[in-house]
Amino acid sequence: MRDPDLRLTPNRANVAAKVIDGEAIILDITRGAYYSMDGAGAVIWAGLDTGHSLGAIADLLAERYEGTRLEIEQHLERLTDDLLHEGLVIASSRSSPASAEPSPDAAAPPQPFGTPTPHRSTHTQALPA
Amino acid sequence: MKRQRASVLRMRDETAAALIRLVRHDAGSRADDRLRELLSTDAGRMALHGLASQHGVLAVALTGLEAAGARDPLLAEACRPLLAQRAVIRRQAALWDLETDRMLRLLDAYGLQPMTLKGAALRVANYRDSSERTFGDVDLLLPEPDVINAVTCLTAAGYALGDETIAARYRRYHFHYLLTNPMGFLVELHWALQPPSSVIRLRPERILARSRTIERPRAPAIRIPSPEDMVLHLSHQETEDWFSTIRRLVDVDRILRTESAFDWDYLRAAAAESGMRPVLGLTLQLARQLLSAPIPTGFIRSLELSRSTRFHLALLNPLTSVPAGALYDRATAPRYLAIWIAPDPKARRRTMREIATDRFDHFEVPVEIPVPALRTWSRRLGGLAKLSAFWLWLYLRRAGQILRRASARQSKFWEDPPGGRGEGAWLDPFPAGIQPAPSGTRPAPGA
Numbered sequence: 340m341r342d343p344d345l346r347l348t349p350n351r352a353n354v355a356a357k358v359i360d361g362e363a364i365i366l367d368i369t370r371g372a373y374y375s376m377d378g379a380g381a382v383i384w385a386g387l388d389t390g391h392s393l394g395a396i397a398d399l400l401a402e403r404y405e406g407t408r409l410e411i412e413q414h415l416e417r418l419t420d421d422l423l424h425e426g427l428v429i430a431s432s433r434s435s436p437a438s439a440e441p442s443p444d445a446a447a448p449p450q451p452f453g454t455p456t457p458h459r460s461t462h463t464q465a466l467p468a
Numbered sequence: 469m470k471r472q473r474a475s476v477l478r479m480r481d482e483t484a485a486a487l488i489r490l491v492r493h494d495a496g497s498r499a500d501d502r503l504r505e506l507l508s509t510d511a512g513r514m515a516l517h518g519l520a521s522q523h524g525v526l527a528v529a530l531t532g533l534e535a536a537g538a539r540d541p542l543l544a545e546a547c548r549p550l551l552a553q554r555a556v557i558r559r560q561a562a563l564w565d566l567e568t569d570r571m572l573r574l575l576d577a578y579g580l581q582p583m584t585l586k587g588a589a590l591r592v593a594n595y596r597d598s599s600e601r602t603f604g605d606v607d608l609l610l611p612e613p614d615v616i617n618a619v620t621c622l623t624a625a626g627y628a629l630g631d632e633t634i635a636a637r638y639r640r641y642h643f644h645y646l647l648t649n650p651m652g653f654l655v656e657l658h659w660a661l662q663p664p665s666s667v668i669r670l671r672p673e674r675i676l677a678r679s680r681t682i683e684r685p686r687a688p689a690i691r692i693p694s695p696e697d698m699v700l701h702l703s704h705q706e707t708e709d710w711f712s713t714i715r716r717l718v719d720v721d722r723i724l725r726t727e728s729a730f731d732w733d734y735l736r737a738a739a740a741e742s743g744m745r746p747v748l749g750l751t752l753q754l755a756r757q758l759l760s761a762p763i764p765t766g767f768i769r770s771l772e773l774s775r776s777t778r779f780h781l782a783l784l785n786p787l788t789s790v791p792a793g794a795l796y797d798r799a800t801a802p803r804y805l806a807i808w809i810a811p812d813p814k815a816r817r818r819t820m821r822e823i824a825t826d827r828f829d830h831f832e833v834p835v836e837i838p839v840p841a842l843r844t845w846s847r848r849l850g851g852l853a854k855l856s857a858f859w860l861w862l863y864l865r866r867a868g869q870i871l872r873r874a875s876a877r878q879s880k881f882w883e884d885p886p887g888g889r890g891e892g893a894w895l896d897p898f899p900a901g902i903q904p905a906p907s908g909t910r911p912a913p914g915a
């Protein structure tokens with residue numbers, strides 16, 4: 340895994356995001372591209388957004404999800420590679436500890452770990468008027 | 469057949485009564501046996517869902533249902549599938565919020581700070597939760613010279629203006645451009661608030677000058693109209709929607725509840741200046757009677773609507789026909805309404821002339837295709853005949869109500885409710901004839 344002390348943060352100059360009902364919706368402002376991640380992906384996004392290091396996020400995932408530490412770290416690395424490649428996150432120079440929990444459902448029992456992947460949305464789908 | 473129609477109408481009225489309860493600010497305390505009875509069946513829940521969607525208030529009705537369900541576990545259980553839709557609505561609201569903010573950021577980079585109108589503005593300023601107020605497009609108002617720059621900015625960001633001929637027609641006859649993007653988002657760029665031919669004169673430069681800017685953490689600042697101009701603009705929208713929904717009434721109610729320093733004197737003066745006294749009066753009176761919107765006693769009277777205007781608007785039985793969506797059952801109703809919300813006799817005569825010459829719908833962008841004269845005249849005469857028949861039917865209906873002594877509620881339409889600013893006072897529009905039938909005896913809709 341990458342340096343566990345590394346912090347990646349949303350590229351706020353060009354990215355806006357919301358986490359709704361366990362789904363992270365991420366917008367690339369310049370390109371107008373929408374990405375969606377749920378489950379572990381949303382937890383990872385919330386962790387990055389609140390300034391947690393990759394090691395801290397891996398710890399959190401290990402608490403909440405079933406699977407070996409190695410599997411979790413591999414998935415985390417793959418996802419952060421994708422996010423860096425899409426320009427959605429950047430390396431942060433911030434070294435201060437994170438101030439908030441990345442997700443409110445910390446007390447939930449461990450769940451199966453699904454491969455976290457950012458899905459690109461192509462349509463808003465059934466927009467209620 | 470007659471019984472079947474009565475059953476359908478009764479279902480519609482019950483559903484409308486339930487909807488009004490659920491969109492009120494105090495929906496949590498409005499659950500009663502009638503509401504429980506309606507929502508205990510699939511047909512009742514489907515009817516409520518359909519009517520709320522038709523009115524564009526599904527999200528706010530579900531919020532009300534959730535509040536009512538919090539005090540009534542049986543109701544919450546019965547409505548679980550309905551309430552589950554809130555997750556979808558929240559997701560869509562998040563997408564629209566992100567896209568609205570994206571547009572504002574992109575336009576700001578072009579040096580443009582448009583004013584956000586209607587849904588996108590209301591959800592920021594006047595609704596507790598942004599997902600309560602859904603909308604299908606973002607409306608932005610700019611000074612006319614800035615509109616082309618805004619189009620350039622948004623087209624560079626993936627939006628398209630569409631066919632050039634249609635855009636040119638919009639430029640000539642209308643007051644906004646419509647742009648769409650591949651994700652399905654729509655934005656209307658306004659340089660005015662009504663078509664050039666409208667009898668109403670809502671001045672965009674004054675509304676822009678009175679706008680306010682709301683700063684938000686991690687989101688761009690958003691420029692929105694003053695609360696008074698929002699109420700005026702929403703009332704003005706009724707000249708486009710013709711009171712076919714209660715959505716604007718709910719908006720007005722929420723504005724009046726959340727804006728503590730509302731300038732009623734300005735609203736009165738601006739309504740008079742823009743020729744909007746009748747439409748504002750009808751909007752406010754409906755919001756007050758149906759939703760207990762806090763409007764100072766005497767304000768609507770101070771708009772000085774003529775006796776004839778009040779009488780003819782009340783003939784439509786708006787307290788029941790608007791919530792039930794029944795006003796729009798008749799295609800002629802908007803023409804009748806247009807005549808009676810015209811600001812003065814001169815404008816009324818002009819509206820009548822426009823109806824007679826088939827130039828009534830200002831919001832329709834004309835199609836420049838020659839139509840045979842005979843067809844034009846037959847359509848005009850047909851339209852006038854329908855309007856006359858509708859008008860006559862309204863008189864006869866009122867006469868029948870007087871003879872049956874059933875018109876008391878409708879004749880009270882323009883009265884100030886007791887209890888000052890309307891808080892606590894509520895004229896239930898559906899009190900008679902729709903009491904729940906004993907369990908098991910009610911015919912299913914369509915039976």
